[in-house]
Amino acid sequence: MTARYVLPLPAQPSVAIAGAEPRFAVRRIFCVGRNYAEHAREMGNDTREPPFFFTKPADTLVADGATIPYPPATADLHHEAELVVAIGMGGADIPPEAALSHVWGYAPGNDLTRRDLQAQAKATRRPWDMAKAFDHSAVCGALVPAAQIGHPTHGAITCTVNGTPRQDADIADMIWPVDQIIAHLSALVTLAPGDLIYTGTPAGVGPLLRGETCTVTIAGLGSVSTTLA
Ligand code: MN
Numbered sequence: 001m002t003a004r005y006v007l008p009l010p011a012q013p014s015v016a017i018a019g020a021e022p023r024f025a026v027r028r029i030f031c032v033g034r035n036y037a038e039h040a041r042e043m044g045n046d047t048r049e050p051p052f053f054f055t056k057p058a059d060t061l062v063a064d065g066a067t068i069p070y071p072p073a074t075a076d077l078h079h080e081a082e083l084v085v086a087i088g089m090g091g092a093d094i095p096p097e098a099a100l101s102h103v104w105g106y107a108p109g110n111d112l113t114r115r116d117l118q119a120q121a122k123a124t125r126r127p128w129d130m131a132k133a134f135d136h137s138a139v140c141g142a143l144v145p146a147a148q149i150g151h152p153t154h155g156a157i158t159c160t161v162n163g164t165p166r167q168d169a170d171i172a173d174m175i176w177p178v179d180q181i182i183a184h185l186s187a188l189v190t191l192a193p194g195d196l197i198y199t200g201t202p203a204g205v206g207p208l209l210r211g212e213t214c215t216v217t218i219a220g221l222g223s224v225s226t227t228l229a
Contacts, residue, residue, distance in 0.1 A: 013058035015086075015107065015196075018142040018222065024086055024104070027194030029056040029138055031082075031111055032181055035174050035200025042203050051176045051184050051200075054128050056111075058196075060138040067227040068136040070210050074114035077208045077228070080201035081159035081167045081216040083152075084109035085178055086143050090192040099182035100151045102191065108218040110139035110159070110226060111198050113205075139216070140196065141224030153177065155219030157202060162212050169202030171218065176200075 014023040031054050034040040037047040062068055071077060088104025111132070118131035154172035158165065176184065181199060185191065208214055210228050217223040 013061050015061060015140045016063060016142040018144045024143050025194050026058045026061060026196055027192050029058055029196045030185055031198040032200040035176055036169060036202040037175055038203035039201055047175060051181060053185060054132055056133045056138045060135060062136050062139045062226060064141045064224045067229050069229050071114060071134050074116055076116040078113045078115040078205050079159055079208050079214045080111040080113055080205050081157055082109045082111050082198045082201050083171050083218055084140050085197040085199060087191050087195040088193055090190060092186050092190040094182055094186040096179040096183040099179035102182060103146050105143040105145040106152060106221055107143045108141045108216045108221050108224045109198055110214060110216050111201060112137040112139060139224055139226050141222060144221050149220055152220055157218045160215050161208060166206055167202055167204035174199060
């Protein structure tokens, strides 16, 4: 017998696919912390530690072109330009050699961060959730299928705010490349189709103000723009 529910089912979070009508249904969102040496240094950290992860709820997703409210409880909202990996095939303990076969596609993304709350959490050794996992915090552009473009290992990743360059790096500079990220993450949780992985941001993170438009571009993947109301 089909289950019945006392409340209407929530909407299925999803992201667009470049040049195609169907959407990619999203299950979970994982994010890598400190995955570019220069950004790790700007945040005052050692660059050699193994990758670590945090999460955002799938319903925090924001699509290209959206205008979002300036989030509550912060005076220091930051942009973080990131390569987003979409998992098409799940698995646990995936070896790096097999990892890329689990990837469905890639997109440009922006891991919006309440930097002041993150600093507070770090200082008090509390969880990062309220610094990272707030409403409208997971900006994700249209996915480009790996079947079309393969698995990019290098290419410019940039972030502009009202057209002014803020972040300018290359995804080749990731400390842990995508295959290693998937190997590490799948040793901690069983990955599933629909999972997204934000792969960390390069140096140059900074504040976003009300009314500003932030655009993340990755070579071969296009752009994603977000405007703060
Ligand atoms: Mn990030």
